[in-house]
Amino acid sequence: MGRAPCCDKATVKRGPWSPEEDAMLKAYIEEHGTGNNWIALPHKIGLKRCGKSCRLRWLNYLRPNIKHGDFTPEEDSTICSLYISIGSRWSIIAAQLPGRTDNDVKNYWNTKLKKRLLGGRRKGRGTHHRPQSDATNAETDGGANNDGEERSLSASAMERIQLCMQLQEMQNPLGISSHQYNPLQQQMWPNNHHQVPTQSNSSGSSSLNVTVAAEQGQSSSMNDQCNGFRQLETAAVDDGLASPSSPKNSNVVTIEAELQELLYGTTSTTTTDSVAVSQQGGADWWSYDQDRSAVNCWDFTPETSSVFQDYTSVYDI
DNA sequence: AACACAATCAACCGCAAGAAC
DNA sequence: TGTTCTTGCGGTTGATTGTGT
Numbered sequence: 001m002g003r004a005p006c007c008d009k010a011t012v013k014r015g016p017w018s019p020e021e022d023a024m025l026k027a028y029i030e031e032h033g034t035g036n037n038w039i040a041l042p043h044k045i046g047l048k049r050c051g052k053s054c055r056l057r058w059l060n061y062l063r064p065n066i067k068h069g070d071f072t073p074e075e076d077s078t079i080c081s082l083y084i085s086i087g088s089r090w091s092i093i094a095a096q097l098p099g100r101t102d103n104d105v106k107n108y109w110n111t112k113l114k115k116r117l118l119g120g121r122r123k124g125r126g127t128h129h130r131p132q133s134d135a136t137n138a139e140t141d142g143g144a145n146n147d148g149e150e151r152s153l154s155a156s157a158m159e160r161i162q163l164c165m166q167l168q169e170m171q172n173p174l175g176i177s178s179h180q181y182n183p184l185q186q187q188m189w190p191n192n193h194h195q196v197p198t199q200s201n202s203s204g205s206s207s208l209n210v211t212v213a214a215e216q217g218q219s220s221s222m223n224d225q226c227n228g229f230r231q232l233e234t235a236a237v238d239d240g241l242a243s244p245s246s247p248k249n250s251n252v253v254t255i256e257a258e259l260q261e262l263l264y265g266t267t268s269t270t271t272t273d274s275v276a277v278s279q280q281g282g283a284d285w286w287s288y289d290q291d292r293s294a295v296n297c298w299d300f301t302p303e304t305s306s307v308f309q310d311y312t313s314v315y316d317i
Numbered sequence: 318a319a320c321a322c323a324a325t326c327a328a329c330c331g332c333a334a335g336a337a338c
Numbered sequence: 339t340g341t342t343c344t345t346g347c348g349g350t351t352g353a354t355t356g357t358g359t
Contacts, residue, residue: 039345107326
């Protein structure tokens with residue numbers, strides 16, 4: 001028997017919000033706040049909406065400082081690098097992009113960035129769409145294209161992205177969804193001793209600010225959400241999949257350059273330090289200081305090497 | 318102009334964590 | 339300590355818009 005629904009679906013209004021509803025919700029929250037109870041909020045306002053719907057509307061559309069419109073190259077870079085490193089943890093990724101919501105980032109990735117990276121699409125009719133999850137095909141035909149009409153990551157780069165994703169899955173063999181899996185609690189990678197770089201919030205300074213996941217909960221107030229967009233949880237680093245910038249592996253630079261080439265049509269220089277393409281946007285993923293020793297997704301610890309061997313044997317790499 | 322198909326994105330859904338009782 | 343409730347999250351859906359034939 002499933003849990004009771006959060007609201008009576010027969011009586012609540014669904015579908016797109018009207019300007020009047022928006023105005024009512026916005027005015028009320030600006031004056032009274034949410035009262036820490038989204039379920040009760042629509043009743044107080046007189047809206048025939050589910051509390052969850054109100055919350056979503058506020059967070060994704062009505063609250064102040066929401067940024068709409070095109071993503072900048074810096075934001076693209078942040079999204080791509082974080083996705084490669086930590087997967088579909090949209091709330092964490094969005095937290096690195098001031099003014100962007102997780103829904104926005106998720107939509108943007110699914111509709112644009114992913115296609116760009118995995119081979120883009122041809123205009124018009126006759127476009128053949130591979131299934132979005134078909135990473136194997138993406139590797140083969142995506143990497144091999146040289147027709148000048150579309151660009152994609154090389155097979156090598158795709159391989160690495162897929163390996164990262166595969167490693168994440170192997171970390172999480174029970175199929176626990178990414179937001180459920182908390183490596184702070186489940187140390188599936190034993191080497192959890194990496195130094196964590198820090199940065200000040202939204203100041204554009206040059207390293208990632210990392211806090212424990214618990215602090216994310218504390219920062220969920222409206223003000224925090226509006227002003228903060230602050231922290232990347234330790235999980236990203238603890239996963240052993242963060243920070244693709246080790247000088248040990250020159251392919252990292254190649255992939256970074258490929259990403260930049262794909263996303264912006266420019267090519268970065270060839271040293272890890274100079275690949276810091278996103279400083280202004282606060283997306284400093286590439287610029288990890290080498291002696292901070294944060295493990296990156298291309299580094300292979302004994303544990304990851306073992307997993308990698310399993311992977312290569314299964315996938316015949 | 319009409320149609321078919323693709324792309325986009327706001328909104329919904331269900332699940333799990335954690336707080337409250 | 340166990341149960342209920344609320345929140346937050348990622349995945350998915352579907353209405354709308356855009357584009358090519």
